[in-house]
Amino acid sequence: MTEPENNFDNKNQITWCPGCGNFSIIAALKNALKTLNYKPHDIVLAGDIGCSSKLTDYVEVNTFTGLHGRVIPLAQGIKLANHKLHVIAIGGDGGLFAEGGNHILHAARRNINITVIVNDNQVYALTKGQASPTSEKKFISGPTPEGTIENPINPLLVALASGATFIARGWAGDNTGLSEIFAQAISHDGFSIVDVLSPCVSFNKINTLEYYKSRVYKLVDDATYDKSDLTQAFEKVRLWGDHIPIGVIHEASGPTYEKQIPVLQKGTLVSQNNGLIDTEKLLDR
């Protein structure tokens, strides 16, 4: 396909329900990429499996739609082989925190320079509405007819505890804010994760746009908050209920994974010594 003008649009038929939070996410993402002035061919959008992951079909960049729960290792492999690429992983709360829950911990502690965007609609949408790891307690769904008895996990707390150097909570109701968060996350030098509170109009009748509208407040409005302070971040990230902070909760700098791999300081892996390698000395020892 042609390299388009940098608007990242394509003509593929969008299949999301009207009112779905994914519309806000895709608009914010395209806007962020425009702001950053990235070229489509330098970006890889890696997708999980779920409603949210359909996004890979609707943004005109390099894409790889992988497996449910596995977008994080996929994105890391892509990045390590060519660290000049801007690699963004997109998935849902089910894929990222249930099926592939293990991978977040390790990607975060590696501080590998990828961005993970989670459409956190607190439900398994594509499979038609089962409770997810972030569903609120008592959430009624097919497998939980009397409501969930499990407590939801706090994914950003988990990411923070695992050493993520950038964590942010977005809200689909604030598209401009979301776009700014994405731009910051993508340009952050290290592992970044944005958990987007996003409505699923079809299968989550509780956590609607309205529900969050009255509860969220922007962290940037809080002048006293120091997002580089880990202690404050741990406190802030746990806030939930009537007052939910959105925005960048923590940002710190630290050596990225790629920077600590000596071989990658010579250039990208794909650009290095293509052709036959002399293995004589390996045979001789």
Next chain:
Amino acid sequence: MESQNIVVAIGGVAGAGIMESGHLLAKYALASGLFSFMASEYPSLIRGGHNFAMVHITENETNSLTQKIDILVALNEQTVKLHERELKEGSAIIYDSDIIELEKVDGITIQGVPLTTIAKESGGEIIRNTVAIGAAIGLLKGNFSILEETLKSTFEKKGQEVIDMNVRAALKGYRFTQGAGSSFDLSIKHKQIDSQRILLNGNDAICIGAIRSGLKFAAIYPMTPVTSILDYLAAEQNNFNLVVKEPEDEISAIIMTIGASYSGARSLTATSGGGFCLMTEGLGLAGMAEIPLVVVEGMRSGPSSAMPTKTEQSDLDFVLYAGHGEFPRIVLAPGDPTECIEATFNAFNLADKYQLPVIILTDKYLASSLYTINKPDMSEWKIDRGKITTSGNETYSRYELEEDGVSSRLLPGSPGAVTHADSYEHDALGRDSDDPTIRISMMEKRMKKINNLAKELPEPILYGEKDAEITIFGWGSNKSIILDALKLLDKEGIKANYLHLLYVMPFPAYEVAKIFDHTKAALIVENNYSGQMTRYIRSLTGRRITNKLLKFDGRPFLPEEIVKKVKSILNTPLKAQADIKEKND
């Protein structure tokens, strides 16, 4: 008596340097112009378990164990208890007389050596094994200067102090047994050195083949017997510009590998059966998204945890069919380190050329045994990256329907165009689709790769004379054991040949069926319970092999076992006939 068929076995607790000692003996043999083969047995414990290495030293090429022990080197009492029975008239035991008491046994040389005392005098108890090797070479009336050179090259990287200490220790051990005037009359000869010969195990061979082919990325979760692939490649990262990672699990390992391959790096993962269970979803992803992928599956005893450090060939069925849905794959089962190098090199070419997963199937025995091989001549080998491109234009589509089923693969990051990969069924552009027409054309596109592939793969090799009384069928690591059995049979005037199945999928059904037409009797040898290859051959050729030699006790075959089986078949005309009759089924 001078004999060039000597087996030295050394045993002790894990952590006592048993493998290193075996390796040292093998190196000594190589430096003496002899062949050697070393296999090791170790339990799944780091310390305290019984470790055991057997080194079979011969004048002519031998790459298997044999049913005897000439010298048993015992660093602990358990070694004596466990292996006494394998000794025969004329054998010797060298044991640490500081910690073990042994009574005289008729016909066996009991040679106590104060290994602990000597080791302590020479630099530390830790080098008891070096004293013991010195003593073994002494008892064999070997040449100390060769041993000294071997020690020097072995400990070169550890510095002069370590070298000196080991040479001192070995010399004391050597002198102790050399002057002992023992009744042991085996001695080790020295021959012209052949500088083309090297020692290599299967895992290292795979690493060499991979590096030679331009490997860039590997993600491997540790698991016996492939762990040394991870260690080897990691140690070579900076020398060969590789990135080698130990990810959080095998799922991540295979998915990262696929990601790196999508970006354009030749990428590898390795595991054993247990880890391969976790990898199967990735295998299907590579098949569907048409991503080149090379996976090493080093088999070990199964199912589940079974006997983790014991060899077996029981994952053939699994790797042939692993994954849901239908997609093309290649399965290679190299039989020795020479084949491991070449198969791995080819695996990367085939993966790139056909854009699909390639599995290299080995086992614990091949992975970790040390073989004497001739240095392969790789000068003619060429890298073929297939239809890979970094220049796209407006007409580029990733899954374009091509005559041969293989579409051009644009690497992400290439200016002017973008590329897609998709686990869903997709159209030529790589967009999700469940349109029936598209589905059919895409399935056919992927599956037809197999036909071209099958034409390209080499025919299976029939070792030995065409006109034999019996044909032995086998695959993977049984190759060298069967070849050694053929030599033993030949000595007894029995003409047997061996059909080695290296390219297992796609299967050379026509060629194998042709072999049956010339077969007077057939035997198949497999390290599993149910005869998985036997069934596979039957399903694809219609030929049934009724004479099966199967073993699933976690131990490799010995050539003698195969000889015995062949004789029993040939002595029972009805048995030998069974296969011939089957052809008319």
